[in-house]
Amino acid sequence: MKIETSYSANLPSRFGLFKIQAFKEGYKEHLAIYKDPLKEIPIVRIHSECLTGDAIGSLKCDCRDQLEFSLQEIENRGGMVIYLRQEGRDIGLLNKVNAYALQDKGLDTVEANHQLGFRADERTYEIVEYILEYFGIKKIRLLTNNPKKIENLGEIEIVERLPIVTGSNVYNEEYLKIKKAKMGHLF
Numbered sequence: 047m048k049i050e051t052s053y054s055a056n057l058p059s060r061f062g063l064f065k066i067q068a069f070k071e072g073y074k075e076h077l078a079i080y081k082d083p084l085k086e087i088p089i090v091r092i093h094s095e096c097l098t099g100d101a102i103g104s105l106k107c108d109c110r111d112q113l114e115f116s117l118q119e120i121e122n123r124g125g126m127v128i129y130l131r132q133e134g135r136d137i138g139l140l141n142k143v144n145a146y147a148l149q150d151k152g153l154d155t156v157e158a159n160h161q162l163g164f165r166a167d168e169r170t171y172e173i174v175e176y177i178l179e180y181f182g183i184k185k186i187r188l189l190t191n192n193p194k195k196i197e198n199l200g201e202i203e204i205v206e207r208l209p210i211v212t213g214s215n216v217y218n219e220e221y222l223k224i225k226k227a228k229m230g231h232l233f
């Protein structure tokens with residue numbers, strides 16, 4: 047896997063002053079957003095792209111709330127958000143919209159993925175190990191509500207898991223319930 051790396055640049059944001067650096071893996075371009083300087087054991091959030099949630103503010107999921115919570119958290123306590131470009135648990139935007147159309151007919155998020163021929167979750171995390179090693183990070187405190195999401199990050203040690211606290215709404219209540227019941231989420 048050949049990975050191209052950008053320079054590091056400043057990014058003033060509504061959450062605070064961050065540094066960003068991009069990593070290009072084939073046709074996918076990922077982003078590390080971090081607070082400089084990084085601590086020896088930083089808080090790390092691994093966030094997978096969700097265009098409908100992150101950019102449009104969709105209420106069908108909790109992605110934007112999780113992203114905003116994480117950015118605020120690294121602004122307050124230091125750390126890094128790794129923004130992975132694997133839309134729709136890596137089935138891509140077109141398939142995700144098709145999955146939403148099936149959900150409109152009453153299927154849940156897992157059933158919809160299965161009907162389209164995908165697993166409930168197609169995401170992979172090799173690039174995360176690469177990015178953390180690039181920054182010389184050997185130990186992390188992982189910000190996640192899904193303890194099953196990342197059980198192995200190669201040489202990187204997960205010393206602690208920190209929860210993300212967000213609310214629910216009338217549209218994503220069912221989705222959050224399914225994530226808890228079928229996908230091992232804690233919150």
Ligand SMILES: [Zn+2]
Nearest residue numbers: 096099107109
């Ligand atoms: Zn989402």
